[in-house]
Structures are given as structure tokens and as C-alpha cells.
Amino acid sequence: MKLMGLISTPPGMRTDAIETTATVVEQVRMARDTYRLRLRCPDVAKRIVPGQFFMVRPSTGSDPLLGRPFALYDVFEENGALAGIDFGYLVVGKLTSEMSRWQPGDMVRIWGPLGNGFPTPPPGRLIMVGGGIGQTPFLAVSREASGARRYGRPARTISANAERLTLLYGVRSREYLAGLDDFRRDGLTIRLSTDDGSEGHHGYVTELLDEEIASDPPAAVYCCGPEPMMHAVSERCERACVPCWLSLESPMACGFGACFSCVVKVKTGDGWDYRRSCVEGPVFRADELVL
Amino acid sequence: MSYGPVSRLAVQLNRLRLANPILVASGTFGYAREMAAYIDFRQLGGVIPKTVTPLPRLGNPPPRTVETPSGMLNSIGLDNDGLDAFIEKHLPYLLSLGTAVIVNIAGKDEDEFVAMAKRLDEFEELSALELNVSCPNVTGGVDYGTDPAKTEAVVRAVRDTCELPIIAKLTPNVANVPEIAAAAAAGGADAVSLINTVQGMAVDWRRRRPVLGNGIGGLSGPAIKPVALRIVWQVAKAVKIPIIGVGGIQSLDDVMEFIVAGATAVQIGTANFYDPGLAGRLVAELERIVEGEGVECVADLVGTLSLPSPSCHFQDVASI
Ligand SMILES: Cc1cc2nc3c(=O)[nH]c(=O)nc-3n(C[C@H](O)[C@H](O)[C@H](O)COP(=O)(O)OP(=O)(O)OC[C@H]3O[C@@H](n4cnc5c(N)ncnc54)[C@H](O)[C@@H]3O)c2cc1C
Ligand SMILES: Cc1cc2nc3c(=O)[nH]c(=O)nc-3n(C[C@H](O)[C@H](O)[C@H](O)COP(=O)(O)O)c2cc1C
Ligand code: FES
Numbered sequence: 001m002k003l004m005g006l007i008s009t010p011p012g013m014r015t016d017a018i019e020t021t022a023t024v025v026e027q028v029r030m031a032r033d034t035y036r037l038r039l040r041c042p043d044v045a046k047r048i049v050p051g052q053f054f055m056v057r058p059s060t061g062s063d064p065l066l067g068r069p070f071a072l073y074d075v076f077e078e079n080g081a082l083a084g085i086d087f088g089y090l091v092v093g094k095l096t097s098e099m100s101r102w103q104p105g106d107m108v109r110i111w112g113p114l115g116n117g118f119p120t121p122p123p124g125r126l127i128m129v130g131g132g133i134g135q136t137p138f139l140a141v142s143r144e145a146s147g148a149r150r151y152g153r154p155a156r157t158i159s160a161n162a163e164r165l166t167l168l169y170g171v172r173s174r175e176y177l178a179g180l181d182d183f184r185r186d187g188l189t190i191r192l193s194t195d196d197g198s199e200g201h202h203g204y205v206t207e208l209l210d211e212e213i214a215s216d217p218p219a220a221v222y223c224c225g226p227e228p229m230m231h232a233v234s235e236r237c238e239r240a241c242v243p244c245w246l247s248l249e250s251p252m253a254c255g256f257g258a259c260f261s262c263v264v265k266v267k268t269g270d271g272w273d274y275r276r277s278c279v280e281g282p283v284f285r286a287d288e289l290v291l
Numbered sequence: 292m293s294y295g296p297v298s299r300l301a302v303q304l305n306r307l308r309l310a311n312p313i314l315v316a317s318g319t320f321g322y323a324r325e326m327a328a329y330i331d332f333r334q335l336g337g338v339i340p341k342t343v344t345p346l347p348r349l350g351n352p353p354p355r356t357v358e359t360p361s362g363m364l365n366s367i368g369l370d371n372d373g374l375d376a377f378i379e380k381h382l383p384y385l386l387s388l389g390t391a392v393i394v395n396i397a398g399k400d401e402d403e404f405v406a407m408a409k410r411l412d413e414f415e416e417l418s419a420l421e422l423n424v425s426c427p428n429v430t431g432g433v434d435y436g437t438d439p440a441k442t443e444a445v446v447r448a449v450r451d452t453c454e455l456p457i458i459a460k461l462t463p464n465v466a467n468v469p470e471i472a473a474a475a476a477a478g479g480a481d482a483v484s485l486i487n488t489v490q491g492m493a494v495d496w497r498r499r500r501p502v503l504g505n506g507i508g509g510l511s512g513p514a515i516k517p518v519a520l521r522i523v524w525q526v527a528k529a530v531k532i533p534i535i536g537v538g539g540i541q542s543l544d545d546v547m548e549f550i551v552a553g554a555t556a557v558q559i560g561t562a563n564f565y566d567p568g569l570a571g572r573l574v575a576e577l578e579r580i581v582e583g584e585g586v587e588c589v590a591d592l593v594g595t596l597s598l599p600s601p602s603c604h605f606q607d608v609a610s611i
Contacts, residue, residue: 017328019568057565062361062513062541066565094358111329111567253356253363254564257325259318260341260370261356274350274370279325 014279016047017256019111021059024102025076025084031178033091034133035100038076039110040084045075047113048085049152050140051222051247051283054112055255056087057095064095067111069252069278071137071224074182075151088178090133114255115282118245120156121145124219125164127212129205129233131225132176135169137247139182141222142167146186165189166212170205170229174198206232213240220245223286234286244286250277265290299581299588300574302336302555304533305481307419307456309336309391309556312589313546313574316537316560317342317395317421317460318367319511322381323388329567334574336556337391340381342423344396345403347373352504357493362514362539363561364491366505369397374407382414391418393458401448412453420455422446422480425462425487436462436487439474446478458535460484463515468522469529476532484535484558485526486519512561513539520552527553527594541566543576553594 022041030036044054055067070087077083091100102108118141126145128138142165143149144158165188171177172195183190191208192200201208206229212218217240223233224247237244253259255278263274264281272290275281300311317339320326332338350370357364371377374396385392394411398404408420424435424442435441446459459475461468463486472483488509493502501507519538527534536554540546541562549557559570581589 015328019329019566064358065361065512065561066358066363109566251354251356253358253365254325254567256321256328256567258321258567259356259365259564260321260350260367261353261365263350263353263355263370274353 014112014114014256017112017114018043018047019109020044021107022084022110024104024106024108026104027100027102030088032175034088034176034178035091036073036086036088036179037099037102038084038086039108040078041110042081042083044110044112045082045084046153048072048075049113049117049156050144051118051137052113052115053255053282054085054087054110054114055252056099057109058098059107059109064098066253067109067255068095069114069249069255069282071247072113072140073136073179074139074143075149088133088136111255115278116280118222118247118283120158122219122243125166125216127166127168127209127218127221129168129170129209129221129223129225129229131170131205131223131229132172133178134223134225134229134247134249135167135179137224138167138222139179142183142188143186146188148186166191166218168193168205168208168212170194170208170225172196204232205229206236209233209236213237213242218242222283223247224249230286231291234289234291237286245283246286246289247283248277248281250282252278254278298578299586300336300578301588302590304458304535304555305456307458307481309418311336311574311577312550312554312556313570313577314339314391314393314535314556314558315563315570316558317423318365319560319563323385324381326563326567330571332388332390334571335390336574337393337418338385338388339393339395339421339558340377340385341371342369342395342397343371343374343377343407344369345374345398345407347371347376354502354504356508357502359491359493359510360514362510362512363564364493364503364508364510365488366503366508368505374410378410386414386416392416393419393421395421395423395460397423401445404445405448405452408449408453408455412455417455419458419481420449420453421458421460421484422449423460423487425460425464436471437465439470442471443474443478446475446480450479456481458482458484460487462487463518463522464490469526472526472530472532476530480532482533482535482555483526483530484537485522485554486515486538489515489518511539513541515539516545516548520548523549523554524552524596541569543573543580546573546577547580547592550589550592551594551596553596555590555593 022039170193257279351368491510516539536549537558
């Protein structure tokens, strides 16, 4: 029997991803337990867009074994040409502890770009809500939205509107605030909150979001952070009829759709189904998800 | 259907002929499409897509995987869209890849296995069926792989309904794998795949909870390689059936260890997740090693492991 079915690539599957060895260029402390790692890997840098991620692992050894996902923070240039990527990370476990000891010149394995990334921002006001290390995807988003940089190949076109960009950024305590100077460079509005009141608003970042929605409703909200925070943000957006996108951090083993470990509940016509966050996400419209 | 030029890497597993002994393991290679950016499928001995069941299965609640020392636990729970969707959405793509396609199926009883085999037998471009009689993550079905009589019966029933070569994929979670392998051989299996994952568990003691959503799961990766080698070797000594070795392979040395222990072919599993180009590279490296070993073909190296002589063994023990 011969088959006549359609041979197609489902949405989100990256056909442009590559696996390569990258060289550590620099490692910079950003905040308490938080570092920025710069990797030379031009082929990934050329392709990646804001909200996408890549997997990183040591080039040898079997413990840690699997790659770990990290979001694009920014790309960087050397001699006028795109040379690689930066990512910010918080030390939480096995690989991130080891990573904090990586030195310039070390070789690591990387594969990407992976996932869908954030949609190109709609015209009008954009609010980005970052909780903890969940702020990392928003530097590239705001750099692109403000016209400071273009990403992807061919480069995506975005209408520049830096004055209409707001970052609401919440952390436990001021010593965890990371990358503020990077964000300030592009002239967006930044409002901070800390759980302990050591900087900015004393309380949750969602309280800042309430104020912003009440005073000047945005065209869209992008959010990344701990699950309870994303929950609260999507509830508020739903109430205010503001479209909201969440970047999920479901644990991943491969990052490219082969293992089916990263599934999240996505609404379907007649209920819900598990979908792979690494290929159909990590960015989902909040109202598509069963939270 | 066979692919690739006749070469010193070609292997024969009863009715199944493969261009080379490097396969990729079910559940670790998606439906191949996911790997297209990283690997040239035509290099491989064959691909085995994720287990298909008769009807769609949601799979287990997350977290579905967790890393453990040099390995990982998974409890995916055979998340798949069922046989109809597989035939419509995935099989056309798989059959276009220019490599052998071995479909891995699981049913909850003999009738389900037979019905699936009958459907798939219509696709003459398929190279073989692999019967997953060993998934540790599914409850409700009959646990074929732990019972020799049931293993033999299901293999025989499938053999009686279809023309495709049959591979039985066995579980290590039994006291006596050679006994189950002998039963599969008696039922008419062309080969056995050894091993599926080893049952295990990860505990988050602070939250008093298992880490996996399903509680327990299957261990894979380099951590289980010694278990897989031991089982391949035991079965090779006890049963005359070609063996496909699976478990923790991440380098050519690992491949060679399985081959000399008695495996005619191997499957790369967990390593696809962290080194997606590996399986393709291994084929090229294997070609070089076979040349270097001065043998006619890779098959000449299968099962060439020999035990140290018993007297020497006892001396060692005595001198401790
Ligand atoms: C799309 C995406 C993008 C991401 N982007 C970023 C980013 O830009 N920056 C960033 O810092 N992080 C990011 N993350 C999260 C990051 O991937 C994880 O923090 C990282 O994988 C941790 O690796 P590790 O080896 O250090 O921790 P692991 O040792 O793997 O542990 C991770 C966490 O799980 C817990 N854990 C692990 N195993 C067990 C166990 N057996 N029992 C109980 N608890 C366990 C640990 O306590 C720890 O809190 C992202 C995640 C996703 C999915
Ligand atoms: C995430 C994951 C999913 C798996 N799914 C299947 C499956 O659907 N069917 C199957 O027969 N084996 C499945 N396996 C088992 C592998 O095919 C293989 O037998 C096992 O992982 C040992 O090999 P490895 O250590 O090289 O991974 C799965 C393994 C993993 C890690
Ligand atoms: S991480 Fe493997 S399928 Fe998503």
C-alpha cells in the first residue's frame, strides 16, 4: 500500500536549529547567585529571536547528563559581525553550579534556537512582567521593540516605540536585581518590586500591574516568572481583557520535541491535551492554557 | 525492505537486514521529524519511532522526567495519538527518510497487538515491528514481558498474522531475562531488544513527594549500561536469537562493548536527547573500527567476548 499523506512540519518545530560547540567568552556576575554567560556561537546568534531558548551542557562527562534550557538575553557582536549569545542564569542546582565556574576559553555544547519565541509586539503599549530570573527574556524583547536591535534571519521588522514599553520586575530582595543597567540603556520605563521592601514597591509585582492596567491599559502583556506569579498575571489580564503571553519554564530533557517530557495542558475544542512546551511554546497565550 | 549499499557494516537479524547496526531507540527520537535539523537519517541502520498504541493515550502527568546521576528517570506513559493518527501523520514522513523504519507497538492484550500488526503489515516499505512488551510506565494492561508464556503467545500471535520481521523488546525488571528471551524466540521473534528502562524512583524528601508526577519511572542513560551489558551477555549465552543491545550507549566504545558481549545491533536512546547528532557519527566511527580490527565485517565481532578461565577467577577471589 502506498501512502499519499502530507509530509509537513508541525508548528513550532525548528528546522533551522543547529548543534555546535561554543566557546565561553566571558562570565559576569549580575546579582546574588546570578551570572551572565557569553558564548561565541555565530550560527545560533544569527537565527535566534526574543523569547526563544537554547540548550547548554558541558562538552564532556555524563553528570550532569542532559542539556538545560536558557532563554536568549541578548546577542553580541565582534568586529561588526554577530558573534554569539548572552544568557543570564540563577544558580539553582547541578549544572548551574558547575556553570558558574566556567572560564573564558572553555568549550561547551549548545543546540538551538528552540521554541517559538514571543510574537512581534503589537502596536501600542507593551508591559513585560518578570519575576526573579524570569526577567531574562525581556531584554531582547525590549531591545527589539524599541528599535535598538533586530533579530533573526531575515531580520524581523518591528515598529519602534520605546516610550510605550514598561518592564515590571519583581524579586525577593534587592540583591537579586539583575541587569538593570542593560534594560535602562534602551529608555524603557522600569518599575521594581521586592518581597522584603528593600527596593521599589514593597510587595508583589502583580500589584504594580494592577496600577498600570488601571491607569493606561496596555495592548499586550508578556510575562515570565514563577508559576504562581504567571497565574496571577494571567488572571488580571483576563479580567481586564488584555491579551497576555506567558513564557513557561516546564522542565525539559531535549528541547526539540523528541522526549515528550515538557508537556503542558493546552485547551482544545473538547477539553485539553498535553502539548510539548519546547516546540509549541515556551510562549503561549495565557487563554490557551489550562492553568 | 532493505537500504544502503552492501557493506561490511550490514547485519542480518533472521529476516531483518540492516545497512548497519546503529538504530535509534523508541521514545528517544520522537517521530524522527524532531531530529531532522541534527542528523542525516540515511546514515542510520534504522529508526524506531515512539511507541504507538491502538487508541490515543494522554500519557502521565508532569513532571515526566528528572535527571539522576549519569542517567534520567522517565514516566512519559506512552503519550501518543493512536495508530490511525500515526499512519496518517507520521508514517508517510518516516517512510520518506531513506532508512529502515521499525514501528514499535504496544497493546494491552493479544488482540490489540494482533490488530495493530495486521494494519501495519499493509505497509510493505516497513522493515519490522518491535513489540513493546516491557513498558514500565503503563498500568491496566497485561504485563507481558514478565511472563514467559504470555510473551511467547503474543509473539506467536503477531507472527501468525503478519509478514514483517518481529523484534520483542524486553524488560530488565524480571529475575530471569534469558527465560523471557527464550520464550520470545520460541514464539517466532526474529530478534530481541535488550533492555527497556530499569524501574526507579526519585524522591523530594523536603516536600515528602516523589519527583515524578507518576511516582515511579524508568531509569535510562549511562547509569544503566552495566545492567544492559550483563543482560545482553547472559541472553547471548543462553538463547540462539539475535540481540539488539540498548542501554546507556553514548560512544563507539559503548557500541563495541555491546557487540562483543553478543549484540548484533544496538539502539541509541537517551543520548539522542543530549547529543542529537551522535547516532550518525557512530556509523562512520564504526566503519573505521571494523577496518582497524582486521575483520571482514562487523558481524564477525559479535559475541567475541570470552570469560577469564575459571581457575584464574578462583585464584583472584582466594587472594583477596
Ligand atoms: C524555556 C526555558 C528558559 C529558561 N531560561 C532560563 C534563564 O534564562 N535563566 C535561568 O537561570 N534559568 C532559565 N530556565 C530554567 C533553567 O533551565 C533551570 O534553572 C536549569 O535547568 C537548572 O539546572 P541545574 O542543573 O542547575 O538544576 P537541577 O540540578 O537540574 O535542578 C533544578 C531544580 O529542580 C530541583 N530538582 C532537581 N532534581 C530534583 C530532585 N531529584 N528532587 C527534588 N528537586 C529536584 C532543584 O532543587 C532545582 O531547584 C529556563 C527554563 C526553560 C524551560
Ligand atoms: C523519555 C524516554 C521515553 C521512552 N519511551 C519508550 C517507548 O515509547 N517505547 C519503548 O519501547 N521504549 C521507550 N524508552 C526506552 C528506550 O527505548 C530504551 O530502551 C531505554 O531508554 C534504554 O536505553 P538508553 O539508556 O540508551 O536510553 C524510552 C526511554 C526514555 C528515556
Ligand atoms: S523537552 Fe523533549 S519534548 Fe520538549
